Amino acid sequence: MQILRRTEAVLSRLGRSSPRWTHKRRENQGRTDITRRFVNTWSPLASAFNAKPNKLLSLHFTKGATGLFGLPELNEPEGFYLLKENAVREAESLVAECCSPERSRKMVEVFDHLSDTLCRVADLAEFIRMAHPQARYSHAAEDASIAIGGLVEQLNTHRQLYDSLREVVKNGDIFPTTDVDRHVAKLFLFDFEQSGIHLDEAKRCRVVSLNEAILTLGQHFMNGSLQSRAIPKKKLPESIRQHFAIDGDNIVVTGLYADAHMEITREAAYKIFLHPDQHQEYLLTELLTRRHEMATICGFKSYAHRAVNSSLAESPDLVLNFLKLVSKEVRPLAKEDFREMEKMKKEQYRYSRDLAPWDVPYFTGQARQSKFSMSGGDLAPYFSLGAVMDGLSSLLRNLYNVSLKVQEPLPGELWTNDVYNKLCNRPFPQIISLKPPLQCEINTPFLTQTLTALTSSVMHEMEGLLGYIYCDFYERIGKAHQDCHFTIRGGKLLPDGSYQDPIVVLHLNLPAPTWSTPSLLTPGMVENLFHEMGHALHSMLARTQYQHVTGTRCSTDFAEVPSILMEFFAMDPRVLRTYARHYKTGEPIPDKLLEKLVASKSVFAASEMQLQTFYSMLDQRYHSEERWDSTTTTTQILEKVQNEYYGLPYVPNTAWQLRFGHLVGYGAKYYAYLVSRAVASWIWQKYFVDNPFSREMGEKYRREVLAHGGGKPPRAMVGEFLGREVTAESMVEALRTDLESKKERVETTTAK
Incomplete structure (x- = not known):
């Protein structure tokens, strides 16, 4: 019985004006009217997130402290x-x-x-x-x-x-x-039976043993996938040795060096880092073998059948049909992308060879630069954390009549000294101000503490408080590097008719602010923030009877739909204009720069989708009943699938799959990214592409989708909302429309 369901959460950080910052403002008075306007026109929410966190005289509160x-x-x-x-x-x-x-x-x-x-x-x-x-x-x-x-x-x-x-x-x-x-x-009941409780004693004990082995093998495989690779220096040309870490007589390769200017450096890193490893091959083979055995003992044809049960896709047959159709649809478009990359390569290198897998990330970045002539330095000033959070709150007011408001944490409420506050959802018409600074008794011993994250309460005009989002946004030593969302308490209907308000944590790794500069985000960071906030809103806006299915406690391929949909809002020009403002002057981002930014996100979208299709198909093949031939290695399967589903051929004597840690956490579910993207694109095209601020469409989306969490079968629910059956063909149609839109955006912008 899987009583404990995998959940996510959201953390963000807010700052407050400190005495030191106040002093600097006094020194700068009279410099310009623009400075004064900047200080006075940001909303309380934006100001809180843009301010440098205080060094507060916090207490070792012996009275009145919470936990x-x-x-x-x-x-x-x-x-x-x-x-x-x-x-x-x-x-x-x-x-x-x-x-x-x-x-x-x-x-x-x-x-x-x-x-x-x-x-x-x-x-x-x-x-x-x-x-x-x-x-x-x-x-x-x-x-x-x-x-x-x-x-x-x-x-x-x-x-x-x-x-x-x-x-x-x-x-x-x-x-x-x-x-x-x-x-x-x-x-x-299904969660119960995954542990084999319905089997006879011998089979049940075998399932328990297999589960333990799968966990151990997965942990070891993950550790091995991150290990660097060392080779003798003499095996590399002297001209590129300095591009890598050197340990005595060895060269240490820690990754793919995708941004390296010299092709030979990228090629060397690719072939060394992805060189086959016998131990990793053993771990992956054993992991897949035990997964298959466990699934068949429990009555499934394969591990893939077990993994997609009760999902949006519902069966591996639909997944495979969907991936094959996507592959067919995207192949000619990806071929165009690769042809353009190859042309760029020949222009850059006098003696160039055919385009190779190690070239794709490099020339994708080069294309963005050459087509749109902009840098991170041009964009960052318009994406202060405060401005982005203000834009998010404004968007939520328009769509759901919900707003984010900063709340001061109680003493002892936060887990570390760089989380400040929480966000709450308040009714839009209600004006909520920050609580006054915490007071302490004069004789209480104190410690100096830096508060650098915020709590937000989320409230609706008619429904009141919806829940709390703890925001832990800034990078710090010892903090896990992945951006993610944690559910601390799920929402549910209580016996007295009230609702157990959900609590989540948003966990990001944004650059910390300084005394003079707020946290400035890259466009990728902005998208990540909107994405993780999509998970948080799924928890906040759900109103489920049972916590077992609240918010993100649903199938993986459905849980990602709200978060990917938020990415469409994040990079829509109409939404961007509401929050992309210069942190010093408050001036909106120039139209030309905005157009370049939006178009740059669509460069080589087809080849990227083909890559995701290849990854997904490989994951399905590993976990299907076709996989189980004792004479076939995982690398041989990789070669076959890559040559069939990716536009660039397999590189001999490499084993990319042995570095693919998602095979552990997303076994037979990696397809979920593409299915979720297809459904999110479909929702965007049907309900929001004409007006991303529509209250009518926002409330319909909440009422018919978000409110149910995992409380309804996802495929039927989504089909009812979209007014059409969710099939492989209908999802591919949505992806095709999305790709065509992106291609048109790039062509229109570059033609200007």
Whole structure:
């Protein structure tokens, strides 16, 4: 029983004006009217995110201090033990209720209560284990996470619990149920059966053993995929040795060096870094073999059939048909891209060879520069974090009548000294100001603390508070580098008719501000922020009956739809004009620069889509029933799939797949990116392309899609919303329209 579902979260950071900054403003008074206008015209939200964080005299609050995320138990790390014990006791009571013939509520309600009880500790503990800088907290959180995980494993083998749920799913509950009740109950049952509890004892034990082996193999494969590669210096031409790290008599290659100007450097890095590794090949083969065995024992044709169950795609057959159609559609367009890259290569190098895989990232970057003549330095001043957050809030007001408001954190609420506040969703007409600075008792001992992230509350005009987004946006030593979204507490309908407000954390790695300059973002960072905010909004705007299916707790190929849709908003010229403003003057981005930026994001879009199609098809082939020929290696499969689905041929004696860590986390699900993009493109084209600020369309999208989370079968729900069945053909049609739009944008802009 997968009571603990994979979740994401969002972190961002906000700053406040400090005494030092106030002093600088006084010194600069009278310099220009523009400076004064800049200081006075930014919204409170933008000002908070653009200000350099304060060095506050914070307290070791002995009175009135709350704990992490406002939980009084977590005022000290030992509170995790209390949370864990309380969760275990409540879980025991709920299991007894599930198994009782005198049960007084629906089975699915009790199961969701059990899921919520465990997730509220496990999700919180897992985040703190990863994010908290103090060992005492991270160790206590890890202990709680392990304990809850152990309890879940016990429940996975609880036969009476499983039989009680199975009886309800097969024959109906003793209480009246709805379609949502039955759908969620089936999800619980499927999660249960993934552990093999429905099998005889010998097979069930084998499934447990295989699961453990899969986890271990995956961890080792991931570690190996990140390892650098060393070779003797004498094997490389002397002219390029200095481009790599040197360790004694060895050259150390740490990546693909895709930006290197010299082709021989890119080629050397590609062939050395991706050289076949016997141990990695063994790990991947064993991982795939055990996944296949586990799936077949549990009654599936392949691991791919197991992975896509209850997804938007629903079956590997639809996935394969979709990928084949995309490949056919995109091949001529990608060929044009490669032809243009090859022409650029011949112009740049006197004695050039055919275009190779190591050339593609380099010439994609070169094309953006040559076609649009702009640099990061031209764009960055228009994308201060405060301006982008202000634009996001404005967009949400237009679409959903929702706004983001900064809230001051309570003492002890945050997990590190570089998270400032939280964001809340407030009703648009309501004016919310920042709380006054925290006050401390005069005799309380204090520590100097830097607060560099913010909390936002999210509220709707009619519905009130929707939830909280903790924003941890800035890079720092020891912080994980991936941008992601964590669910700390899922939303759900409570017995008294109220709603359990969701809590999420947005976790980004943006450049920190200085005293004179706010955090300035690249266009890629802006897209990432909008993307992760899309996940957060899925959690905030959902109003599900059960937390097991709230927000992003749905299939991977559907969970990415809201976040990819937000990328369309982020780079739409009409939306960009509302927030791309110079951080010093407040002047909007010039139209010419804006047009170049938008067009640059579409350069060689077809070849990029072909690459994603190749990755997805390789992942499907590895996890299908076709894979299992003991004489075939994963590299031989790679060669065959690349030559069939990618426009550039396989490079002999390379093994790119042994560096592809997504095979572990997204096994048989890597296709989800393309399917999600197709559906997001379709939604954009049908509802928002004419007016990205439409309240009518925004509320329809929320009401018919976002509000349900994973509470409805995603394919049927999306098809009903779009007014057409979701098929491989209809999704490819949406992608084709998107590609045509991008191509036209590039051609129009370069012709000016």
